[in-house]
Amino acid sequence: MAQVVGGYFTSHVPAIGGAIERGDQQEAYWKPFFDGFPPVRQWLAEARPDVAIVFYNDHGLNFFLDAMPTFAVGAAARYDNADEGWGLPVYKSFVGHPNLSWHVIETLVEAEFDITTCQNMKVDHALSIPFELAWPDVGAWPVKLVPIAINTVQFPLPSPRRCLALGQAVGRALRSWKGDERIMVMGTGGLSHQLEGARAGFMNPEYDRFCLDNLATDPAALTAHSAEEVAELAGTQGVEILNWITARGALGDAPQTMVMRNYHVPISNTAAATVVLEPA
Ligand code: DHB
Numbered sequence: 001m002a003q004v005v006g007g008y009f010t011s012h013v014p015a016i017g018g019a020i021e022r023g024d025q026q027e028a029y030w031k032p033f034f035d036g037f038p039p040v041r042q043w044l045a046e047a048r049p050d051v052a053i054v055f056y057n058d059h060g061l062n063f064f065l066d067a068m069p070t071f072a073v074g075a076a077a078r079y080d081n082a083d084e085g086w087g088l089p090v091y092k093s094f095v096g097h098p099n100l101s102w103h104v105i106e107t108l109v110e111a112e113f114d115i116t117t118c119q120n121m122k123v124d125h126a127l128s129i130p131f132e133l134a135w136p137d138v139g140a141w142p143v144k145l146v147p148i149a150i151n152t153v154q155f156p157l158p159s160p161r162r163c164l165a166l167g168q169a170v171g172r173a174l175r176s177w178k179g180d181e182r183i184m185v186m187g188t189g190g191l192s193h194q195l196e197g198a199r200a201g202f203m204n205p206e207y208d209r210f211c212l213d214n215l216a217t218d219p220a221a222l223t224a225h226s227a228e229e230v231a232e233l234a235g236t237q238g239v240e241i242l243n244w245i246t247a248r249g250a251l252g253d254a255p256q257t258m259v260m261r262n263y264h265v266p267i268s269n270t271a272a273a274t275v276v277l278e279p280a
């Protein structure tokens, strides 16, 4: 029987990739953020996941404003990263798990989620950076990938309630999967940040704390707001918390144990957070 071993959540700011490339992890600016990762790696070493279901948002690498799926599930045998213009290295490719992807897709469509299926899909910094943080210096990623992209970029956005429901349906798919893999989920992005417009630089530690305080034990609390209200509270890119809400849904309805939590303001323009949850 497959087992859902827990969830890893982190910000995915591109500048993290630059810090890794320069070896700046111990610099004063970066240390408080990178100090969150030894506990993540220790948890991964104990949880020994074989596959990662990753909830993230594409920032214009695979999808652009002309064709923007609300929810897109990868069903490829391989996923490549590519140059997005951030000046980052092109990161390692990922091995997919098409059979599990199709099981997730069939379960979601059966549950009346009208998703997009992608047998060809590039993955951007929102996926590669969390992997680089979790497994630095590996030759190949130790987990297979099922990527699930959520539109946090172009309005109208899915509601937090819909995202939690999608995640819960993914969780049902994982628990009904007949394989014997150890499955982890990831949610990337956030927390509060806004990159453009009159509120550029906006962050909201109070709302971030509300999210972090409720993620493990009462994720429904995060669905009290509409997507527009989340944009108001978290900033127009802080809506990436939708990825976290969806990933939390996939862990199931039972309260989770918070294995670790790190929060540091700012990394670039972002209030950065890292969390690991596991079944209580
Ligand atoms: C930044 C944050 C993001 O989530 C992103 O995708 C790009 C940039 C930033 O704070 O610089």
Ligand code: FE
Binding pocket: 012, 013, 059, 126, 189, 190, 237, 240
């Ligand atoms: Fe982002």
